[in-house]
Amino acid sequence: MLRLLILLVALVLPFASAAVEPDEILSDPVLEARAREVSKGLRCVVCLNQDIDSSNAGVARDLRLLVRERIVAGDSNDEALTFIQARYGDYVLLKPPYNAKTYVLWLAPPAMLLIALGVGLATLLGRRKTPKLRGLNVTEEHEVKQFIERQKKGDNK
């Protein structure tokens, strides 16, 4: 059982590794860690749903190298991201920025939740309210009286 588990883990491990090639890795582990963090936020423009760290596309490799170059040149993580964003647009960021174009994207989920809660609350309150009873008017009162009297007479028969 344990052997099987180890085998499974060993088989799965290669998938977890990044596409970062050995010659790209920076000698300074701190800078490399920062480069990895920046790379995680960058979309590969060829394979769209991968970050550049896990993509084997040529452009992704170029971007990885560029990120490292910027970081070695003294850029902060945000500056390195902004540098690439200026060339490839907001689309290259895996986490979309909050701006006029993305208001709907960011605000729609909480807005929908609020609307749903509001509608639910209104429905619940509406149900709790007991409907006001309307009294009978004079003619109805009279009709009821007559009906009862007729019933009584009928019973006597």
Added chain:
Amino acid sequence: MIRILALLPLSIAVIFGGFFLWGLNPDRDPNEVPSVLIAQPAPAFELDPVVGLHTPGLSRSDLVGTETAVVMNVFASWCVPCRAEHAVLTSLAEKDGIRLFGINYKDKPEDAIRWLAELGNPYERIGSDLSGRAGIEWGISGVPETFIINTDGTVLFRHVGPIVGEGAIGKFREALLQAGALPSGGL
């Protein structure tokens, strides 16, 4: 109030239906990455000529301040769609008189020279982008890509992929016409 609420399911269905219609539109390409360069100044770059080729190199200053809008095409000898597109670009340069510039993207000089010798060289200038860095400046995601640059250096149009087939050529011609890059007026 109650009547408005009764319309709510219908309006929700209409909104969702609208999104589905948009999503199912066969003309929509979900892989299309919107370009930030449109209406922006062309990026700064400076490329040496392809070693051994008698065509001068390319930098931003060559694309700016020209008399008509110009076309900049990113190509490589290893790129098969570029081969298909080459005849279209050659015809536009030779018959319609557009000014065509090229970036030879991540290509071995000897391969590029052989490729151009075989298919012809319609480019006025070719910059050799061995590292792909100029490609990043232009925000390209692959080859071929083609840009139309206005006389003041702003990017007017970007086409991702080869300009082949009636639809793509028609769209590109229209963009050229609008940019005033067709000296003959498109006829």
